[in-house]
Amino acid sequence: MLSEIKNSLINLDIDKTLELVKKAIDQGFKPLDIINTMAEGMKVIGDMFERGEYFISDLIVASEIFKEVMKILEPLIMKEKEVMKPIGRVVIGTIEGDIHDIGKNLVATMLRVNGFEVIDLGVDVSPQKFVEAVKQYNPDIVGMSALLTSTMMNMRKVIETLEKEGLRDKVKVIIGGAPITEEFAKRIGADAYGENAIVAVDICKRLVEELKGKK
Ligand code: B1M
Numbered sequence: 001m002l003s004e005i006k007n008s009l010i011n012l013d014i015d016k017t018l019e020l021v022k023k024a025i026d027q028g029f030k031p032l033d034i035i036n037t038m039a040e041g042m043k044v045i046g047d048m049f050e051r052g053e054y055f056i057s058d059l060i061v062a063s064e065i066f067k068e069v070m071k072i073l074e075p076l077i078m079k080e081k082e083v084m085k086p087i088g089r090v091v092i093g094t095i096e097g098d099i100h101d102i103g104k105n106l107v108a109t110m111l112r113v114n115g116f117e118v119i120d121l122g123v124d125v126s127p128q129k130f131v132e133a134v135k136q137y138n139p140d141i142v143g144m145s146a147l148l149t150s151t152m153m154n155m156r157k158v159i160e161t162l163e164k165e166g167l168r169d170k171v172k173v174i175i176g177g178a179p180i181t182e183e184f185a186k187r188i189g190a191d192a193y194g195e196n197a198i199v200a201v202d203i204c205k206r207l208v209e210e211l212k213g214k215k
Contacts, residue, residue, distance in 0.1 A: 001020065001023070001024050001027065001029060002024070002029065002033065002034070002037040003037075004020050005017060005020045005021060005024060005034065005037050005038065005041075006037050006038070006040055006041040006044075007041075008020055009038055009041035009042070009045070009062065009065055009066075010041050010044050010045060010048075012058060012061045012062060012065065014061075014064070014065045014068065017065050017068075017069065018065075018068060018069065018072070021034060021069050021072055021073070022072065025072070025073075025076065031073040031076045031077050032077070032198070034069070034073060035069075035070075035073060035106065038066055038069060039103075039196075041062075042062060042063075042066065042102070045058070045059065045062045046059075046178075063102055066102050067102070070105070070106075070109075074109055077109060077110075077113050078109075078112070078113060080113055081112065081113045081114075081115075084115050086115060086116060086117040087114075087115045087116060087205065087208060088116050088117070088139075088140040088141060088204065088205075088207075088208035089116070089117045089118075089119070089137060089138070089139040089140050089141070090108075090111055090116050090117070090118050090119070090139055090140065090141045090142075090143050090204060091119045091121060091130065091133045091134060091137055091139040091141070091142050091143070092104060092107065092108050092111075092118060092119070092120055092121065092142075092143035092144070092145070093120065093121035093122060093123070093125035093129070093130065093133075093143075093144065093145070094122070094123040094124065094125060094144075094145045094146070094147075095124075095125060095144050095145065095146045095151050095152070095154045095155055095158070096124055096125060096126045096127065096151065096154045096157075097124060097148070097150065097151040097154060098123065098124060098145075098146050098147055098148050098151040098154075099123045099124055100123070100145070100147035100148070100177075101122070101123045101145075103145055103147070103176070103177060103178075103197070104120075104123075104143075104145035104177075105120075106197045107143065107145065107176065107194065107197045107200050108120050109197070110197040110198060110200065110201050111143075111200070111201055111204060114201045114205075116201075116204060119133060119137050119139065121133055125144075127154070127157045127158045127160075127161040128161065130142060130144070130158045130161070130162070131158075131161050131162060131165050131167065134162065134165075134167050134170070134171060135165075135167070138170075139171060140171065140172065140207070140208050140211050141171060141172045141173070141174060141204055141207055141208070142158070142162070142171050142172070142173050142174075143173075143174050143175070143176075143194075143200070143204075144158060144173070144174075144175045144176075144190075145175070145176055145177045146175070146177040146179065146180060147177045147178050147179065148179070149179045152177070152179055152180060152184065153188075155175050155188055155190065156188040156189070158173075159173060159188060159189045159190065171211075172191045172192070172207035172208075172210065172211055173189075173190045173191050173192070174190065174191065174192040174193070174194050174200060174203055174204060174207065175188075175190045175192075175193055175194070176193060176194040176195070176196075176200060180193055181193065191207060191210075192206075192207060
């Protein structure tokens with residue numbers, strides 16, 4: 001079933017993908033397994049784009065399908081959300097120059113499900129906008145997402161701007177996205193790298209604890 005979902009996404013067949021996703025839910029498949037399958041499919045689509053087999057319009061269709069599937073899955077995931085005092089506040093956004101938001105949205109959703117308050121700044125977020133949000137919302141964590149090798153260096157600019165404004169010690173910084181690595185995170189002075197949305201949640205919990213320990 002999951003491989004059928006992946007293939008129908010790769011074939012850009014929205015009706016079939018939505019039908020299969022609904023069937024999978026009825027059959028008891030977990031929303032997170034469906035999301036992981038969809039993410040694998042997106043990687044294949046990206047590779048096909050790189051090889052010239054798909055065009056930018058195809059990527060747009062693929063992301064629309066992903067978003068439609070998320071409209072079905074998100075309420076199911078949010079149902080699991082426990083009502084509790086937020087365990088931490090996260091300001092999140094896709095870095096300047098970059099408009100990819102599927103992964104960032106997924107991270108925001110998983111953080112919310114797990115008890116974080118999330119302020120989502122959207123896409124193409126400038127260093128200044130991140131800094132203004134830190135001043136306005138006083139978050140525990142700043143989360144940045146980048147999908148392009150040409151934009152990932154803008155993450156360093158955000159960290160530098162936080163330093164200049166004297167805010168760096170007040171927040172923890174987590175970064176993620178397809179081209180990001182642990183090594184890159186260390187190099188630019190981020191506190192952590194999240195490989196995927198689930199890992200990011202665990203890391204954010206740890207970062208909040210670390211921050212509390214400092215106070
Ligand atoms: Co673009 N694109 N795209 N694209 N696109 C990639 C990233 C690319 C790898 C495709 C390829 O060539 N193989 C390539 C980048 C190459 C590079 O930089 N080396 C690329 C390119 C080149 C481009 C354009 C430049 C194409 C053009 O115009 N010629 C252009 C750039 C636009 C811009 O941003 N300025 C562009 C545009 C687009 C669309 C708009 C059409 C569309 C995005 C729509 C949208 O997001 N609303 C799109 C898509 C869909 C993709 C691919 C196919 C899929 C991305 C995706 O949604 N994946 C992508 C291929 C790929 O990634 N291999 C590609 C699914 C998502 C769940 O995964 O975002 O990785 P991901 O998130 C993961 C983890 O990375 C992590 O958790 C998530 C899952 O659990 N994570 C975090 C993400 N953020 C995190 C933050 C964290 C922690 C974890 O903490 C804060």
